[in-house]
Amino acid sequence: MDLMINGQRRALDPKRVPDDMPLLWVLRDELGLTGTKFGCGVAACGACTVQVDGQPMRACVTPVSSAQGKAVRTIEALGTDDKPHALQQAWIEHQVPQCGYCQSGMLMAAEALLRAKPNPTDADIDAAITNLCRCGTYPRVRAAIHSAAKALRGGKA
Incomplete structure (x- = not known):
């Protein structure tokens, strides 16, 4: 499975990443993008909010398969140290x-x-x-x- 994360295509190993794995854990554990946080695990708190095709989504309950073919944007892409948003x-x-x-x-x-x-x-x-x-x-x-x-x-x- 390939995902488009922060403008970069990222290949995921299907042996490590099942289709139903929450997007949050793919971002944090598989891709090392730790800016997205785990809070509650039930989409209530919003600490895990990312954008999928420009829409805010709670990554803790979003299966990674639903992000395939879509643009995922995390906090790491919002701004830089030199040029904050x-x-x-x-x-x-x-x-x-x-x-x-x-x-x-x-x-x-x-x-x-x-x-x-x-x-x-x-x-x-x-x-x-x-x-x-x-x-x-x-x-x-x-x-x-x-x-x-x-x-x-x-x-x-």
């Missing part, structure tokens, strides 16, 4: 991360939201960001998403 910059500016465990999944959900709605309302954010944050930084998350949205629009309201 506008969301990553806003996360820092608004001091969103506390323990940080939910951050990669939340950022992937937020990036998908901003592609779909470049100027989201608070209600849009609340509906799209269903990820759980143990530290309760939801007001900071909302503010950071608004800041990133403005930056991505070139500073226009």
Whole structure:
């Protein structure tokens, strides 16, 4: 089986990776992409959120076979140390991360939201960001998403 992960074709050994293996474990254990986190294992918390064909998906319950032929994007592809994504910059500016465990999944959900709605309302954010944050930084998350949205629009309201 081949997967397209962060723009690169990755071949998986079918002897090691059964079709029903959760995408999360393929990413972490088979491909070494450890930015995607395991939280609950039942798609409730969102720590494992990645994008599949641009849509946020909970990787802990997504069978790897359902990602075949689709583009999978993980937190490792969001930005770089030299050039962070506008969301990553806003996360820092608004001091969103506390323990940080939910951050990669939340950022992937937020990036998908901003592609779909470049100027989201608070209600849009609340509906799209269903990820759980143990530290309760939801007001900071909302503010950071608004800041990133403005930056991505070139500073226009």
